[in-house]
Amino acid sequence: xxxxxxxxxxxxxxxxxxxxxxxxxxxxxxxxxxxxxxxxxxxxxxxxxxxxxxxxxxxxxxxxxxxxxxxxxxxxxxxxxxxxxxxxxxxxxxxxxxxxxxxxxxxxxxxxxxxxxxxxxxxxxxxxxxxxxxxxxxxxxxxxxxxxxxxxxxxxxxxxxxxxxxxxxxxxxxxxxxxxxxxxxxxxxxxxxxxxxxxxxxxxxxxxxxxxxxxxxxxxxxxxxxxxxxxxxxxxxxxxxxxxxxxxxxxxxxxxxxxxxxxxxxxxxxxxxxxxxxxxxxxxxxxxxxxxxxxxxxxxxxxxxxxxxxxxxxxxxxxxxxxxxxxxxxxxxxxxxxxxxxxxxxxxxxxxxxxxxxxxxxxxxxxxxxxxxxxxxxxxxxxxxxxxxxxxxxxxxxxxxxxxxxxxxxxxxxxxxxxxxxxxxxxx
Amino acid sequence: xxxxxxxxxxxxxxxxxxxxxxxxxxxxxxxxxxxxxxxxxxxxxxxxxxxxxxxxxxxxxxxxxxxxxxxxxxxxxxxxxxxxxxxxxxxxxxxxxxxxxxxxxxxxxxxxxxxxxxxxxxxxxxxxxxxxxxxxxxxxxxxxxxxxxxxxxxxxxxxxxxxxxxxxxxxxxxxxxxxxxxxxxxxxxxxxxxxxxxxxxxxxxxxxxxxxxxxxxxxxxxxxxxxxxxxxxxxxxxxxxxxxxxxxxxxxxxxxxxxxxxxxxxxxxxxxxxxxxxxxxxxxxxxxxxxxxxxxxxxxxxxxxxxxxxxxxxxxxxxxxxxxxxxxxxxxxxxxxxxxxxxxxxxxxxxxxxxxxxxxxxxxxxxxxxxxxxxxxxxxxxxxxxxxxxxxxxxxxxxxxxxxxxxxxxxxxxxxxxxxxxxxxxxx
Numbered sequence: 001x002x003x004x005x006x007x008x009x010x011x012x013x014x015x016x017x018x019x020x021x022x023x024x025x026x027x028x029x030x031x032x033x034x035x036x037x038x039x040x041x042x043x044x045x046x047x048x049x050x051x052x053x054x055x056x057x058x059x060x061x062x063x064x065x066x067x068x069x070x071x072x073x074x075x076x077x078x079x080x081x082x083x084x085x086x087x088x089x090x091x092x093x094x095x096x097x098x099x100x101x102x103x104x105x106x107x108x109x110x111x112x113x114x115x116x117x118x119x120x121x122x123x124x125x126x127x128x129x130x131x132x133x134x135x136x137x138x139x140x141x142x143x144x145x146x147x148x149x150x151x152x153x154x155x156x157x158x159x160x161x162x163x164x165x166x167x168x169x170x171x172x173x174x175x176x177x178x179x180x181x182x183x184x185x186x187x188x189x190x191x192x193x194x195x196x197x198x199x200x201x202x203x204x205x206x207x208x209x210x211x212x213x214x215x216x217x218x219x220x221x222x223x224x225x226x227x228x229x230x231x232x233x234x235x236x237x238x239x240x241x242x243x244x245x246x247x248x249x250x251x252x253x254x255x256x257x258x259x260x261x262x263x264x265x266x267x268x269x270x271x272x273x274x275x276x277x278x279x280x281x282x283x284x285x286x287x288x289x290x291x292x293x294x295x296x297x298x299x300x301x302x303x304x305x306x307x308x309x310x311x312x313x314x315x316x317x318x319x320x321x322x323x324x325x326x327x328x329x330x331x332x333x334x335x336x337x338x339x340x341x342x343x344x345x346x347x348x349x350x351x352x353x354x355x356x357x358x359x360x361x362x363x364x365x366x367x368x369x370x371x372x373x374x375x376x377x378x379x380x381x382x383x384x385x386x387x388x389x390x391x392x393x394x395x396x397x398x399x400x401x402x403x404x405x406x407x408x409x410x411x412x413x414x415x416x417x418x419x420x421x422x423x424x425x426x427x428x
Numbered sequence: 429x430x431x432x433x434x435x436x437x438x439x440x441x442x443x444x445x446x447x448x449x450x451x452x453x454x455x456x457x458x459x460x461x462x463x464x465x466x467x468x469x470x471x472x473x474x475x476x477x478x479x480x481x482x483x484x485x486x487x488x489x490x491x492x493x494x495x496x497x498x499x500x501x502x503x504x505x506x507x508x509x510x511x512x513x514x515x516x517x518x519x520x521x522x523x524x525x526x527x528x529x530x531x532x533x534x535x536x537x538x539x540x541x542x543x544x545x546x547x548x549x550x551x552x553x554x555x556x557x558x559x560x561x562x563x564x565x566x567x568x569x570x571x572x573x574x575x576x577x578x579x580x581x582x583x584x585x586x587x588x589x590x591x592x593x594x595x596x597x598x599x600x601x602x603x604x605x606x607x608x609x610x611x612x613x614x615x616x617x618x619x620x621x622x623x624x625x626x627x628x629x630x631x632x633x634x635x636x637x638x639x640x641x642x643x644x645x646x647x648x649x650x651x652x653x654x655x656x657x658x659x660x661x662x663x664x665x666x667x668x669x670x671x672x673x674x675x676x677x678x679x680x681x682x683x684x685x686x687x688x689x690x691x692x693x694x695x696x697x698x699x700x701x702x703x704x705x706x707x708x709x710x711x712x713x714x715x716x717x718x719x720x721x722x723x724x725x726x727x728x729x730x731x732x733x734x735x736x737x738x739x740x741x742x743x744x745x746x747x748x749x750x751x752x753x754x755x756x757x758x759x760x761x762x763x764x765x766x767x768x769x770x771x772x773x774x775x776x777x778x779x780x781x782x783x784x785x786x787x788x789x790x791x792x793x794x795x796x797x798x799x800x801x802x803x804x805x806x807x808x809x810x811x812x813x814x815x816x817x818x819x820x821x822x823x824x825x826x827x828x829x830x831x832x833x834x835x836x837x838x839x840x841x842x843x844x845x846x847x848x849x850x851x852x853x854x855x856x
Binding site for chain 1: 430493497522523572582589637788790812
């Protein structure tokens with residue numbers, strides 16, 4: 001239906017564009033139409049004398065957000081704010097507007113996020129929203145590109161599971177034929193099984209489900225994780241991988257979507273490496289900055305947001321967490337089992353990724369389950385998997401929505417999800 | 429932990445390998461160990477006189493499937509069936525075997541599929557199973573590679589939905605806080621909303637859930653789809669895209685995983701294009717082949733498996749289906765509304781992909797919902813999305829498991845899913 005996208009149309013060419021009526025301005029003998037497609041905006045200029053009458057007839061019936069195709073010659077323009085204008089010889093309506101569009105798309109009248117999310121099929125036409133999802137798409141592309149380059153293989157793990165995978169509460173229950181099942185909180189145990197099963201290095205993008213009742217700006221009940229798990233690897237190997245993959249994602253977004261970052265008023269710094277601080281160093285830095293906390297507990301949201309200032313960095317790892325803070329399968333340090341080989345990645349004050357070396361000894365697993373007040377009997381088939389030549393392994397998980405949120409400078413994680421699911425939102 | 433994978437070790441090098449004990453053979457003064465990693469098998473040769481005593485001491489305690497690392501020099505061998513052998517100077521156990529491995533991995537004693545699936549973490553170490561999942565990973569990689577090259581953008585759609593998306597039964601119900609929700613049967617309506625929302629061309633890999641009680645060799649209750657949806661496009665545009673993407677997947681698997689296809693005894697032909705037959709042509713061809721059927725019904729499984737012979741092709745499209753056979757949102761043909769712009773891709777006798785141009789007129793949508801005995805009132809918010817400049821659009825979906833199954837020559841779709849979910853299988 002189109003011969004060109006807006007961004008590919010150049011001076012002197014005759015092109016057919018396809019998109020939506022972004023703006024209309026009729027100043028008598030000259031009529032203007034701004035056409036918007038995924039790639040940009042084009043001014044269509046119709047001068048009464050030189051414009052075919054049937055084009056003017058179509059124009060007279062147009063309203064904003066009508067979908068059209070338009071054919072004509074493109075010319076440089078000293079006046080059009082976009083640098084180019086098109087003189088249409090044909091305009092065809094391909095998608096009519098039957099109802100008033102629920103909110104203004106040009107940004108002249110801001111709309112509430114709830115209204116935008118209720119009408120996501122309209123909101124996506126906003127240039128800012130479009131930029132967010134181009135960046136999100138790039139995050140996943142760059143993630144997979146580097147994983148494949150590093151020799152990882154993609155796997156798919158199930159969303160429907162027979163029992164809790166992490167031993168916690170906060171699961172969504174599913175009626176599965178005659179049985180009860182649950183939605184997976186995490187692909188954790190499955191990716192471990194894949195690696196123990198000899199797949200060596202795996203990656204995945206996977207939806208996970210958390211039935212937590214919180215209502216915050218950083219949590220959703222369904223999100224997409226980007227996971228890696230490495231066999232014959234320890235925590236430092238996994239940290240090196242995460243550093244490589246994460247820096248590649250940042251560089252890819254920065255290099256390939258500069259205009260979109262600019263549209264969003266967002267920026268990405270230059271990073272050659274990601275510094276590594278221990279949990280204890282972070283606690284000490286917070287104390288030095290006048291924010292003392294007890295060693296052994298997780299950082300509060302407020303503390304987390306202060307760590308960058310205290311450490312003097314906006315992108316860093318926190319390693320060697322208190323064992324009791326982390327999931328039961330995190331490998332304790334041999335020389336000091338109060339601390340484990342777990343780590344988080346913090347970017348601009350928000351935890352974006354986390355991981356650990358996993359326990360691969362069945363006896364140690366039983367011990368740590370008990371230390372976390374979990375019943376080994378409930379994990380028997382999982383523990384059993386470690387009895388047949390289980391190898392040292394480590395991995396991590398990046399939250400797609402959180403990373404997109406931070407890259408785009410968004411204040412609410414709902415803006416980073418196409419159709420967010422929170423406690424109250426199930427539609428569309 | 430390793431310096432090399434087996435496939436990268438060459439004559440004369442000193443390397444450290446990491447993997448599992450695949451075979452052990454002690455013939456007195458010479459002892460052999462076959463080490464298996466993700467990339468292949470290596471013979472370790474230990475001659476009593478020239479082998480360090482501590483290596484022999486470790487060897488004496490090894491059992492099959494112990495995970496080890498082994499360091500030594502690699503040499504060409506005229507005797508070792510693998511062409512190379514390694515003379516270890518060190519062997520370290522990194523993963524012990526505590527229980528008898530539940531079935532024989534070298535293939536000498538075949539194991540039932542149920543036993544293999546119950547112990548997938550062991551089954552994945554079989555060379556044949558490993559080959560299947562390398563090919564499945566390549567299918568997804570090649571799919572996305574071509575989609576990005578064609579200018580599509582990736583999206584993620586929700587798995588938890590507030591109501592049925594296709595109007596059918598067979599949904600899994602989820603307890604979602606105070607409400608009932610469902611697992612998505614298809615991302616259909618969401619990808620349409622994305623395209624109507626101006627995203628233009630989108631792709632995705634997404635889990636879908638079907639609460640159907642069948643128990644066949646071609647169906648699972650949770651599968652991964654690979655979807656595309658194109659804006660400003662009709663059925664022929666979408667068919668061209670599917671042809672391009674599908675041929676790229678076939679060529680990528682064929683070129684990059686030839687050894688794995690050989691391991692599985694599977695082959696992929698050479699295809700320059702995918703021929704297109706109408707439903708009516710397929711029905712006629714079946715009648716000519718002595719298998720008459722009524723025009724207007726779907727093909728039975730038996731008929732589907734006969735069409736390749738009747739048409740003389742093992743890869744083809746079937747287009748222009750009876751409107752009543754297909755989902756309500758399939759666009760009827762203007763000149764003959766009994767037929768619609770839907771299509772299937774059949775490979776080696778199995779439907780692998782299907783799609784259609786979608787209805788983008790709200791009035792026609794209401795009409796077709798009624799014709800399919802569905803209540804427009806239940807689809808009001810969906811229909812509403814088509815009232816704000818909805819554009820012509822078309823798309824399709826490839827079933828990852830079905831395609832993997834056909835590429836690998838598997839008889840049961842469960843073999844193409846890492847952790848399959850069927851009516852009876854929820855674990856692991």
